[in-house]
Structure formats: C-alpha cells, structure tokens
Amino acid sequence: xxxxxxxxxRIGGLRELKFASExxxxxxxxxxxxxxxxxxxxxxxxxxxxxxxxxxxPSNDFSFYDGVLDTAFLLGAxxxxxxxxxxxxxxxxxxxxxxYQGEKGDVKALAMKKWYNTNYHxxxxxIDDSTKIELVGSKPLELYKEAAEAGxxxxxxxxxxxxxxxxxxxxxxxxxxxxxxDTAKAYxxxxxxxxxxxxxxVQIDEPSLVKDMTAQDIELFTGLYKNILADRHGVKxxxxxxFGDVRDCYDRICSLGFDGIGLDFTEGxxxxxxxxxxGFPKGKLLFAGVVNGKNIWRNDYSKTVGIxxxxxxxxxxxVIGTSCSLLHxxxxxxxxxxxxxEVRRHFAYAQEKLGELGELKKILASGDxxxxxxxxANKALHEEQRSGFNAAVREKVAKLTEKDFxxxxxxxxxxxxxxxxxxxxxxxxxxxxxxxxxxxxxxxRSSFRKGELSQExxxxxxxxxxxxxxxxxxxxxxxxxxxxxxxxxxxxxxxGECLDGYIFTEKAWVQSYGTRCVKPPVVWGDISRAKPxxxxxxxxxxxxxxxxxxxxxxxxxxxxNWSFPREDISLRESAFQIxxxxxxEVLDLEANGIRIIQVDEAALREKLPLRKSDWREDYLxxxxxxxxxxxxxxxxxxxxHTHMCYSEFADIIKDIDxxxxxxxxxEASRSDLTILDVLKANNFRTEAGPGVYDIHSPRIPSxxxxxxxINKMIGRIPVQKLWVNPDCGLKTRGVEETVPSLKNLxxxxxxxxxxxx
Ligand code: GLN
Ligand code: ZN
Numbered sequence: 001x002x003x004x005x006x007x008x009x010r011i012g013g014l015r016e017l018k019f020a021s022e023x024x025x026x027x028x029x030x031x032x033x034x035x036x037x038x039x040x041x042x043x044x045x046x047x048x049x050x051x052x053x054x055x056x057x058p059s060n061d062f063s064f065y066d067g068v069l070d071t072a073f074l075l076g077a078x079x080x081x082x083x084x085x086x087x088x089x090x091x092x093x094x095x096x097x098x099x100y101q102g103e104k105g106d107v108k109a110l111a112m113k114k115w116y117n118t119n120y121h122x123x124x125x126x127i128d129d130s131t132k133i134e135l136v137g138s139k140p141l142e143l144y145k146e147a148a149e150a151g152x153x154x155x156x157x158x159x160x161x162x163x164x165x166x167x168x169x170x171x172x173x174x175x176x177x178x179x180x181x182d183t184a185k186a187y188x189x190x191x192x193x194x195x196x197x198x199x200x201x202v203q204i205d206e207p208s209l210v211k212d213m214t215a216q217d218i219e220l221f222t223g224l225y226k227n228i229l230a231d232r233h234g235v236k237x238x239x240x241x242x243f244g245d246v247r248d249c250y251d252r253i254c255s256l257g258f259d260g261i262g263l264d265f266t267e268g269x270x271x272x273x274x275x276x277x278x279g280f281p282k283g284k285l286l287f288a289g290v291v292n293g294k295n296i297w298r299n300d301y302s303k304t305v306g307i308x309x310x311x312x313x314x315x316x317x318x319v320i321g322t323s324c325s326l327l328h329x330x331x332x333x334x335x336x337x338x339x340x341x342e343v344r345r346h347f348a349y350a351q352e353k354l355g356e357l358g359e360l361k362k363i364l365a366s367g368d369x370x371x372x373x374x375x376x377a378n379k380a381l382h383e384e385q386r387s388g389f390n391a392a393v394r395e396k397v398a399k400l401t402e403k404d405f406x407x408x409x410x411x412x413x414x415x416x417x418x419x420x421x422x423x424x425x426x427x428x429x430x431x432x433x434x435x436x437x438x439x440x441x442x443x444x445r446s447s448f449r450k451g452e453l454s455q456e457x458x459x460x461x462x463x464x465x466x467x468x469x470x471x472x473x474x475x476x477x478x479x480x481x482x483x484x485x486x487x488x489x490x491x492x493x494x495x496g497e498c499l500d501g502y503i504f505t506e507k508a509w510v511q512s513y514g515t516r517c518v519k520p521p522v523v524w525g526d527i528s529r530a531k532p533x534x535x536x537x538x539x540x541x542x543x544x545x546x547x548x549x550x551x552x553x554x555x556x557x558x559x560x561n562w563s564f565p566r567e568d569i570s571l572r573e574s575a576f577q578i579x580x581x582x583x584x585e586v587l588d589l590e591a592n593g594i595r596i597i598q599v600d601e602a603a604l605r606e607k608l609p610l611r612k613s614d615w616r617e618d619y620l621x622x623x624x625x626x627x628x629x630x631x632x633x634x635x636x637x638x639x640x641h642t643h644m645c646y647s648e649f650a651d652i653i654k655d656i657d658x659x660x661x662x663x664x665x666x667e668a669s670r671s672d673l674t675i676l677d678v679l680k681a682n683n684f685r686t687e688a689g690p691g692v693y694d695i696h697s698p699r700i701p702s703x704x705x706x707x708x709x710i711n712k713m714i715g716r717i718p719v720q721k722l723w724v725n726p727d728c729g730l731k732t733r734g735v736e737e738t739v740p741s742l743k744n745l746x747x748x749x750x751x752x753x754x755x756x757x
Contacts, residue, residue: 001318001319001320001361001364001365002055002056002319002320002361003053003054003055003056003319003320003321003357003358003360003361004054004055004056004155004262004287004319004320004321004322005049005054005056005057005058005321005322005326005354005357006058006061006157006203006205006240006242006262006289006293006321006322006323006324006325006326007058007061007157007324007325007326007327008045008048008049008058008061008325008326008327008350009045009326009327009329009330009331009350009510009511010041010042010045010061010062010063010327010511011041011331011509011511011517012037012041012044012331013331013332013334013335013507014335014507015509015517016037016040016041017037017038017041017064017515018515018516018517020033020034020037020038021034021064021514021515022515025094025098031088031090034064034090038062038064039146041062042059042062042143042146042147043146043147043150045062046059046147046150046152046154047150047152048351048354049354050152052354052355052357052358053358053361054354054357054358055319056155056201056203056238056287056319056321057147057152057154057155058154058155058156058157058203059140059143059144059146059147059154059155059156059157060139060140060143060144060156060157060158061157061325061327062143064090064093064094064097065093065094065097065098065123065514065515066097066121066122066123066513066514067122067159068122068123068124068125068159068164068167069093069096069097069110069122069123069125070137070139070159071125071158071159071164072096072123072125072164072168073093073096073136073137073139074135074136074137074139074140074158074186074190075133075134075135075136075137075164075183075186076131076132076133076134076135076136076137076186077125077126077127077131077133077168078092078096078125079096079110079126079128081105081107082095082096082100082107084105085100085104085105085107086104087100087104095107095109096109096110096123097109097110097123097514098514109123110123110124110125110126111123111124111169112124112513113167114606116207116210116243116610117243117606117607117608117609117610118243118294118328119328119510119512119518119520119562119606120327120328120510120511120512120513121512121513122167122513124167124168124169125164125167125168125169126168126169126171127168127169127170127171127172127174127179128170128171128172129172129173129174130172131179132182133179133182133183133186134182134185134186134189135186135187135189135190135193138193140156140157140158140190140194141156141193141194141197143156144156144194144197144199145197148197148198153198153199153200154199155199155200155201155202155203155238156194156199156202156203157202157203157204157205157240158187158190158202158203158204158205159204159205160187160204160205160206160208160239161180161183161184161186161187161204161224161225161228162206162208162209162217162220162221162224162225163205163206163207163208163209164183165179165180165183165220165224166208166217167208176220177216177220180220180223180224180227181227183224184223184224184225184227184228185227187204187224187228188227188228188230188231188233190202191228191232191233191235191237192231192233194235195232195233195234195235196233199235200235200236201235201236201237201238201259201260202235202236202237202238203238203240203262204237204238204239204240205240205241205242206221206239206240206241207241207242207243207324209221209241209246209248209249209253210241210242210243210244210245210246210264210268210610210611211244211610211611212248212610212611212612212613213248213249217248218248218249218252221249221252222252222256225239225256225257225258226256229256229257229258232257232259236259236260237257237258237259237260238258238259238260238261238262238285238287239253239256239258239260239261239262240262240287241253241261241262241263241264241268242262242264242267242289242293242323242324242325243264243267243324243610244264244267244268244269244610244611245263245264245267245268245269245270245271245274246263246268246271246274247270247274250274250278251278254278254280254281254284255281258284259284259285260284260285260286260287260319261280261281261284261285261286261287262287262289262321263275263286263287263288263289264289264323264324265288265289265290265307265323266289266290266291266292266293266294266323267294267323267324268289269614272307272310272311275311275314276310276314279314280311280314280315282315283317284315284317285317285318285319286311286315286317286318286319287319287321288307288308288311288318288319288320288321289321289322289323289324290304290307290308290320290321290323290360291304291320291321291322291323291353291356291357291360292322292323292567293322293323293324293325293326293327293328293329293353294323294324294328294329295329295564295565295567296329296330296347296348296349296508296522296564297346297347297348297564297567298345298346298347298348298352298356298378298381298382299348299353299356299360299378300378300382301359301360301363301369301374301375301378301379302375302378302379302382304320304360305360305363305364305369305375308320308364320357320360320361320364321357322353322357326350326353327510327511328510329349329350329353329510330349330350330505330507330508330509330510330519331349331350331351331507331509332349332350332351332352333347333348333349333351333352334351335506335507336505336506336507336508337506338506339503339505342387343503343524345381346381346386349508359374359378362374363375386524386525386568387525388500388501388524388525388526389525389526390500390501390525390526390527390528392528393526393527393528393577393580394526396580397573397576397577397580400576400629404629404632405625405628405629405632406628406632407628407631407632407633407634407660408636409636411660411662411685411686412685413636414636414662415662415687417636417637418636418637418639418662419720421595421637422548422595422596422639424479424480425479425753426719426720426722426752426753426756426757427710427719427722427723427724427749427752427753427756428479428480428723428724428749429477429478429479429480429723429724429725429745429746429749430478430479430480430481430482430550430665430689430723430724430725431473431478431482431725431726431729431730431742432482432598432600432643432665432725432726432727432728432729432730433482433484433485433550433552433598433600433643433729434482434484434485434488434729434730434731435469435472435482435484435485435486435730435731435738436730436731436732436733436734436735436738437486437731437732438734438735441465441486444458444461444462445458445489462486462487462537463540465484465486466483466484466486466537466540466541466544467544469482469483469484469486469541470483470541470544470545470549471544472739473547473742474545474547476739476742476743476746477743477746477750478547478742478746479547479548480547480548480549480550480596481541481545481547481548481549481550482541482549482550482552483537483538483540483541483549483552484541485552485729485731487534487537491554491558491600491602491729492520492521492554492558492559492562492563493519493521494533494554495533495553495554495559495582496521496559496563498529498530498531498533499527499528499529499530499533499578499581500525500526500527500528500529500530501523501524501525501526501527501528501577502521502522502523502524502527502563503521503522503523503524504521504522505519505521505522507519508520508522518562520562520563520564521563521564522563522564523560523563523564523565523566523574524566526577527574527577527578527580527581528577528580528581529580529581529582529584529585532585532588533553533585534551534552534553534585534589535585535588535589535592538551538552538589538592538594539592539593539594542593542594548595548596549594549596550594550596550597550598550641551586551589551594551596551597551598552597552598552600553582553585553586553589553597553598553599553600554582554599554600554602555582555599555600555601555604555626555627555630555642556575556576556578556579556581556582556626556627556630557575557601557603557604557607557623557626557627558600558601558602558603558604559578559582560574560575560578561603561604561606561607562603571622572622572626575622575623575626576622576626576629578626579626579627579629579630580629582599582630583629583630583631583632583633586599586630586631586633586634587633587634590634590635590638595637595638595639596638596639596640596641597631597634597638597639597640597641598640598641598642598643599627599630599631599640599641599642599661600642600643600644601627601642601643601644601659602643602644602645603645604623604627604644604649604656605644605646605648605649605652607619607623608620608652615652620652620655624655624658624659627642627659627661628658628659628660631660631661639662639663640661640662640663641661641662641663641664641665642659642661642663642664642665643664643665643666643728644656644664644665644666644667645666645667645728646666646667647666647667647668647674647675647690649666649675650675650678653678653679653682653684654682656686657682657684657685657686659686660686661686662686662687663686663687663688663689663723664686664687664688664689665688665689665690665691665723665725665727666688666689666690666691666727667690667691667694667727667728668690668691668727669690669691669692669693669694669709669727673690673709673712673713675690676690676712676713676716676717677716679716679717680716680717684717686721687720687721687722687723688717688721688722688723689722689723689724689725690713690717690727691725691726691727691728692706692709692710692713692724692725692726692727692745692748693705693706693709693726693727693741693745694727695726695727695728695729695730695732695733696728696732698733698734698737699737700737700740700741700744701741701744701745702744703744703747703748703751704748705744706724706744706745706748706749707748707751707752710722710724710748710749710752711752714752714756719756724745724748724749724752725745726741726742726745
C-alpha cells in the first residue's frame with residue numbers, strides 16, 4: 001500500500017508567500033527575494049511529505065498566483081496585451097493575474113472564476129484565433145529538478161489538457177476542438193521532457209471530468225488523450241480526478257492507456273458504485289482519494305478501511321491519497337495555540353492529513369486493521385460524545401413542517417400592503433449595507449480586541465460612526481438607509497462569533513485567490529443564537545432618522561457555505577439550525593421597530609453541485625427552504641430584502657424567486673446587465689435592484705452612466721419593481737469615491753423618476 005498527495009498548500013504556514021508577494025508588488029523586495037521565499041516553502045513542503053513517508057509527492061503544485069494561469073503560460077496561451085508590455089517574465093505573469101498600470105501601459109487582469117465548488121478562484125485563460133498552443137514554459141521541469149536536487153523524487157503535477165481547454169475563454173471564432181491537436185502535442189512534449197529528467201510518474205489533473213459531459217466533451221477528452229498517450233516516452237501517467245465522480249466517462253478513462261487513475265471517494269457519490277459495476281482495469285494503479293482535502297476533520301479510519309476493503313475485491317493495486325489538493329485546507333495545527341484539546345484532537349489540517357495517510361498505510365498493510373492501536377484510537381475519537389449538543393435546537397429542527405417555510409399572505413398581496421405602508425418613490429434608492437471601513441474603524445476594533453479600548457468606548461465609537469453614516473445618507477438623499485456595518489469585521493465571522501456552536505481558529509488560512517486568504521470559522525456543535533446580534537445597532541440607527549433603516553443580516557446558506565461544515569450531521573441539518581438562529585434575530589429586529597430587513601445570501605450560488613442532476617436533492621431542496629424559514633414569521637408589512645454577489649444565477653432563476661423575498665439586489669454591472677433579459681423571460685416576481693455600478697473599482701460613475709444603466713433596466717423590469725443601488729457593499733471603498741458615486745446615483749434615480757411618473 002502506497003500513499004499519494006495530489007497537491008499541498010503553497011501559501012506557507014504563516015502566509016509567508018502572501019506577505020512576500022505583497023512586498024514585491026509594493027517594490028519593497030526584489031524578484032530574487034520573492035523567489036527565495038517561494039523556494040523555501042516548496043522545499044519545506046516536500047520535506048514534510050518525505051518525513052511523513054508519502055510515496056507520491058507532488059511537485060509543480062506551487063504557484064505564485066494560480067495553477068491555471070501557470071498552465072496558460074506553460075502552453076503559450078497568453079493574451080498579447082500582457083506579452084507586449086515588455087515586462088520581465090514574472091511581471092508579465094503578474095500583469096495577467098492582477099492587471100498592470102504603469103509606465104509601460106494600462107491593462108486589466110484576466111477574469112477570475114470560482115474553481116469548481118470550492119472557495120478558490122482561478123484565472124480564466126483567454127484564447128483567440130491567433131493563439132498558438134505549444135510548450136513554451138518550463139516550470140514543471142524546473143521544479144522537478146529543484147526537488148530532485150534536494151534529494152526527493154517527485155511526481156510532477158499539471159492541469160490536464162481537457163480541463164484547460166474547457167476552462168479557457170475563446171474570444172475569436174475558434175473553439176476548444178480547434179486547439180486540441182496542438183494542445184495534445186504540447187502535453188506530449190512535456191511528458192518527453194519530464195521523462196528525460198528522470199520522472200517516473202506524472203499526475204495530470206482533470207477535475208472537469210466530474211462535471212456533466214456531453215458526447216462532444218467525451219470525444220474531446222478521448223481525442224486529446226489518444227494523442228497524448230500515443231507515446232509516453234517512458235513516463236507513467238496518472239489521470240487525477242477530484243471534486244466528484246466520473247460517471248459520464250468512467251469506461252473511457254478505463255479503456256485509455258493511463259497507468260494510474262485517481263478517483264475521489266470522498267465527494268464522488270457514485271465512485272464506489274462505478275468501480276463495483278464496471279470493475280477496475282488490470283495493470284493500472286487505482287489512486288483512491290479517501291482523506292478529505294476540503295475539510296478540517298480527522299479521517300474516519302473505519303470508514304476508509306471499509307472503502308479500501310471493498311475496492312480490494314476489484315483490484316490489488318491501490319494507492320491511498322487525498323481526495324483533492326490540500327490547497328483547500330489550512331497548513332498546520334501547530335500554529336493554533338488557543339484550541340482546546342477536546343476540539344483540537346478532532347482536527348486535521350494539511351500536515352496532520354499527511355500523518356493520517358501514514359497511519360492508514362500502516363493499518364491497511366497490517367492485515368488486521370481493527371487490531372492496530374491507531375485504528376482503535378481513531379475509532380474511540382469518532383465515537384466520543386462531542387460537546388455542543390443542543391437538544392432544544394435538534395427538536396425544533398426535527399419539528400419543522402411545510403408551513404414553516406411559507407410566508408403569508410402570498411407575495412402579490414404583500415407587495416400591495418407594503419406599497420401602501422412605505423410609500424416609497426419610484427426607483428427607491430438604497431445601498432447594500434456596509435460603508436467604507438476606514439482606518440479608524442479597523443484601528444478601534446483592533447484596540448478593542450487587544451483590550452486597549454474598553455467595551456464602553458468601543459461601543460460609543462461605533463455609535464458615532466453610525467450617526468455620521470446616517471447623516472451622510474440623509475444628506476445624499478438615499479431613500480432606505482443602512483447603519484453601515486462598522487461593528488463587523490466580516491459578514492460571516494461576525495455572526496459566527498455571536499452564535500453558540502461556532503469555533504474560531506487563529507491561523508487556519510486558506511488561499512482564496514492570489515494573495516488573498518480566508519479563515520473560515522468551524523461549525524463545531526449545534527448552532528443557536530446566544531444573544532441578539534445586531535438589534536442594538538439597528539435600533540440605534542433607526543432612532544436617528546425618520547427614514548426607514550434596513551436591518552442587516554447574513555443568511556444561513558452563506559454562513560454555512562463560508563464555514564468548515566460538520567460531517568457528523570448533514571448540511572441540511574446545519575443550515576436549518578443556523579436558519580433558526582437568524583430567524584430569531586429577524587423577529588427580534590421586527591419587534592424592535594425595524595421594518596425592512598435584509599438577509600444577505602451572497603454565497604448561495606457557490607455550493608450548487610457541479611452536476612445538474614444533483615442540484616435539487618443535494619442542495620436547493622434544503623437551501624431555499626432554509627432561507628424561507630428565516631423570514632416566514634414576519635408581518636406582511638415587514639419588507640424582506642436579500643442580496644447576492646454574482647448574477648450568475650440565470651439557471652436557478654426560479655429558485656431565486658422562490659426564496660420569496662420582497663426585494664433582491666445583486667451584481668449586474670460587470671456582466672453587462674445580461675441577467676435582466678433572464679429576469680424578464682422568467683417573469684421574475686421579486687422586486688429587483690440590479691447594481692447600477694461596480695463597487696469593486698475606485699472609479700466614480702457619472703450620473704449619465706448610471707442613468708443609462710437605469711434606462712436599460714426599465715423595460716426589462718416593471719418600473720414599480722425596480723430599485724436603484726450599487727452592486728455590493730461599500731466596505732472596501734474609500735469615502736472619497738463613495739460619496740460622489742452615491743450622489744450621482746441619487747441624481748440619476750431622481751431624473752428617471754421625473755421622466756417616468
Ligand atoms: N451587506 C454586506 C455588505 O454590504 C454584503 C456583502 C456581500 O455581499 N459580500 O458588506
Ligand atoms: Zn455582494
């Protein structure tokens with residue numbers, strides 16, 4: 001029994017790569033110094049895996065920004081606007097990743113997208129008709145050599161040809177198929193060069209195979225690999241899949257000439273079934289992904305041993321490994337100094353997962369798994385009664401019935417009642433919630449956390465900020481106001497800290513994109529609302545104005561999606577527990593005189609399963625009801641808003657309407673308002689505020705520009721249903737651009753109002 005790791009986190013245990021890169025961006029260190037940090041991290045990671053007896057250690061899993069971008073550079077698929085700048089190799093790469101503005105030119109970055117169903121983002125390669133795909137880079141070769149020089153024979157890793165061509169954006173008239181031959185040739189050349197260096201195995205990652213595949217996709221995949229594998233130049237090729245099962249192409253994969261096949265037994269619901277139904281080809285190695293690369297819990301050895309013994313009926317050539325790259329979990333528990341031991345022993349970050357692979361290897365090789373001390377200890381751990389059980393919450397969730405998810409009276413009735421109640425003008429203006437988190441806000445929070453600022457002083461500081469924010473909005477002339485969210489560091493962490501059942505880590509950073517890392521909180525036990533979370537701030541803000549103050553909450557699906565979820569109860573159960581807590585807050589706000597309440601579901605779209613056939617059963621069937629439950633108890637006069645960050649929800653538009661909010665605001669400006677046609681075609685019922693300008697850039701939109709956006713919306717959304725707002729919260733913006741932007745927004749809305757009434 002051997003062990004394999006698909007990829008290892010590259011940010012460094014204390015985010016060394018992030019800090020070095022940011023220094024480099026600010027010209028505080030040289031490229032050589034940045035490279036030195038990078039090399040240290042790479043060699044440290046490889047050594048750690050060697051010490052843990054990992055048999056297949058990856059190289060080239062390192063990246064300065066993103067692995068897909070690396071692949072684009074490897075294959076020469078880089079838009080000319082970057083290569084023409086005349087920058088160094090490294091700076092050209094960063095220009096594509098982050099954009100470039102300087103003496104050599106002004107170019108925007110490549111688009112960024114979510115990496116399958118993770119919170120990691122990749123850079124979308126652009127391919128135009130003149131792109132010539134060929135092997136021009138050498139990073140996999142250099143990193144293989146670097147590891148070899150350090151005495152470790154690694155398994156170089158590259159993103160596969162099929163996945164690369166599927167993820168790329170084609171800006172001309174050619175498509176993936178048109179580039180297939182050249183791409184296959186480039187990969188074949190890469191195999192040849194790696195073979196010359198002495199590599200024995202190469203891992204080719206093809207996560208796109210776990211998505212729904214058309215017949216054409218299967219042909220593309222088959223064609224590519226017939227070519228690539230025609231001459232392997234003596235290296236063995238591992239086809240690595242992850243994030244699901246390969247039900248559409250399992251037989252193809254088996255019949256092609258791969259030497260190893262990597263399958264995901266953690267997230268792939270049908271993986272075991274596929275092997276049982278079709279067998280596994282003789283003479284190939286099965287790389288079984290059994291240690292979860294996406295979550296921080298210890299592996300359940302008895303479950304893993306069960307899977308492996310099932311598999312052993314079909315093949316003897318099994319390698320155990322991680323279910324995907326460990327990029328999606330934090331580096332090491334060693335830097336967590338504050339976790340109680342009772343909690344800590346249930347956690348395994350990347351480094352600890354290496355230890356688990358070692359233990360599993362020993363257990364599985366022993367012939368009598370159950371008798372091994374590591375197995376017995378692990379079993380006891382999983383049978384342990386964990387703290388955080390809340391019988392009352394469990395019972396409430398168990399008792400939910402259909403009517404708990406239904407708000408009455410129905411939408412059209414409520415809409416009438418609310419029109420009469422609020423008497424808002426046509427095209428009411430509002431913002432998404434947060435106002436600029438200026439340096440004074442961050443400084444006050446940090447002094448408060450360090451104990452330098454008393455609770456009383458901190459709270460009066462927040463009140464002062466709220467009062468300024470309310471006055472500012474009145475001056476600008478917005479219709480529905482917000483308190484500004486100055487008390488919040490983050491829209492999930494803030495609520496997590498107010499909820500029982502959550503645990504916070506100190507150093508559990510995970511790369512989100514480039515140098516940006518997130519530290520998701522952990523759902524440890526049953527969730528309940530320990531205390532009112534936002535009431536005092538909203539109530540205070542409302543007391544300062546005659547206009548309506550929107551209460552501001554994060555929804556249950558988003559809270560869950562941006563946390564490490566439990567594995568001992570279902571996501572559905574956790575979502576309902578969180579929904580129960582948020583519902584209590586909604587009712588509390590209502591009881592305290594807040595008449596408009598926004599429940600953000602920024603991340604609703606994010607965890608939609610990769611396969612359409614799994615959407616309902618595995619996700620929407622509980623996610624939408626969880627949201628509905630949050631607001632089904634309010635009075636008809638209370639207006640419920642929701643907000644979503646991306647408008648990539650054309651395919652679930654009915655479900656969004658079915659959340660039954662009264663108003664939804666979302667991003668639309670960056671996607672050229674294309675979503676509006678979808679709203680129209682589907683007779684979208686919920687009132688809507690498609691963002692009229694992009695808050696992700698410091699640019700100030702002119703009144704006319706905003707007016708043009710509003711005009712585009714009129715006609716697609718009935719005027720009585722149209723709201724005017726920016727496309728997301730303003731917390732990352734400066735005051736300098738926020739104030740004039742909002743003034744222009746109000747002026748544009750007023751103009752539109754005059755013209756349409
Ligand atoms: N209410 C939040 C804010 O304005 C929403 C943030 C988000 O959608 N990411 O900051
Ligand atoms: Zn948003």
